Amino acid sequence: MATDVAQRSTKLAHIHLGVDGGAEKFFVRLSRALAKRGVEQIAFIRHDRPWRDELAEHCTVRELKFSRSHLKRHFVRWGVSKEIRDFGASTTLGWMSPASKWMPKPGPDMRTFLRLGDFPDGFHTYGNVQQLIGNTPEIIRQAVEMGWPAECAHMISNFVDPLPDNLQPVNRSEFNTPEDATVLIALGRFVQRKRFDLLIETLARLPDPVHAWLIGDGELMNDMKLLAKQLGVETRTHFLGWQKDPTPFLKASDILVCPADDEPLGNVVLEGWNAGLPVVATASPGPSWLIEHGKTGLLSPCGDADGLAGSIRTVAAGPEAWESFRANVTDHQQQKHSADVICGHYADLLSLKLDSSAGTRT
Template sequence: MATDVAQRSTKLAHVHLGVDGGAEKFFVRLSRALAKRGVEQIAFIRHDRPWRDELAEHCTVRELKFSRSHLKRHFVRWGVSKEIRDFGASTTLGWMSPSSKWMPKPGPDMRTFLRLGDFPDGFHTYGNVQQLIGNTPEIIRQAVEMGWPAECAHMISNFVDPLPDNLQPVNRSEFNTPEDATVLIALGRFVQRKRFDLLIETLARLPDPVHAWLIGDGELMNDMKLLAKQLGVETRTHFLGWQKDPTPFLKASDILVCPADDEPLGNVVLEGWNAGLPVVATASPGPSWLIEHGKTGLLSPCGDADGLAGSIRTVCASSTASADLAGRGTEFLRARYSEAGIVVRYQQLFFTDKHGNNGR
């Protein structure tokens, strides 16, 4: 499916039609890292994304507005393809399956990749996609099992930015949280598979000094607030909404919790290690792949509130054990998920053909 070109420019186009979440943060992070290495980029995104200005610091940005008219959508797609070619991109990278419908047609001067941070649900809109990139082995395994050619599927994980040395944590008192509380933090969209309900049920099994900060937004927010009230932990469950930069909240917390049933990677695990936190998680695919149980974090069965509560009690019981988990997690992050190591793999994939030629 892939087309080889002996010499490729280092101009890259992105098609990103997602909203807010960990994948969007990594999109901005990767494009900034590529820009630092001389890659000129253009990005097509939805109108009025909260990270638009941050992206525009290093990337030409085009904001798209969509119409329900099928005919107008064809004109938008044609316009995107034309601008990508006028820009001179040799490679287009789509982000997540919805972007596959807006990819330009590949050819001798254009290769197309689609990056998946979630499990594929079919390839019916992938007509202009030549190659897939998944950020976990399980995503790639499922894609190949579903019929995608193995030689056109690549696994490249995420990286996170080291936190600034002068980063100041938020003041707990501003969020009705005692200074002496043990603060659990969880981040993500309020959708069923993220299992914020499991975390609230877990909190109800833990004593009063333990509080939970839930960062994110979504359709189940009100349901989660109701559940916290029903379980009698509404004063210990803090809904902090969507935060453009959650790192000051991570620095003010004690334990990163990932309670998901179906988490392909778990950017939050990387974020927790990056902030120097011990990580406890349920054994969904991503965290199970990232975490070595008992060494870089603690895993418990999916959907098991008692098991998750047991992991948290283990961390709380010993400051030495907590520090050891956090330290080993951070060491693992630095060794395996550095910006330099991850970005060079993208550069090799985008701008080097099978003969080793590149656009530099």
């Protein structure tokens, strides 16, 4: 994965146009980790991003008004390119396909990368993109099948930050949840592919006191509330809205569930492991890659409520059911998904020089 560029840099530019979600959280997380390892960064983002102040704690931030006009886009891109050159960065990392329109022109003094956390839908705006980074093998496989050069496509996964030692779980009683309940937790946008409906159908197959906490929002929220009522589990299904920091909720839960049909990575799997939770998931691409069935979690077929319910019953049978997974999960995270490992992969690919005193890998 290392490049042939002999001179490594300590400066990196980002272009990120997202709003708020898992991809945005990882962007802030990675840029913070790189900053701790001595990389100076500048980021071009839209106005009023909810994570702007958090990003600005370790990164120079430029808030821009991006335009759909082809002519205006040309001038905005020129201005971004000039600021990147003035900043001293020779590498630009774009985040998701919308950023591809604003990438500076590559050349001897500029290398351009685009990081994808979802499957590509075409390359018509990728004219200034030299290299792709996907966070799962399946994303890269699909990109290459669609015609992207294999030698210019790279896989680097995600990591999550360790939880603070003093992190306190939320109080279940504040969310109408009994202390003795088995609490399932799922996180994400309320859109079809996340399959919150499957989780609600699964809950209807499980006895009280199994409850479900659904964290997120989206267009299908009201539909999911109606489904819970129709299936008679509205008192055991708790819609907790979007949470900027879901970790206190994870700490108060018992099992993380990822019921998606089409999940490129499943960052929630990493978050669940990080919180010490057993993870059960449907066998969509990301979780199938992350989880070794029977060793680091349990997988069931996509769309199969009975199968998902069976996995939950297995894990909920007693603490010893999860304890057998715990050491495997810890070892897997340290070897594949730690901040040191992931930052090292990005440093190798982007030719970044890391401060050796900040982590175990430089």
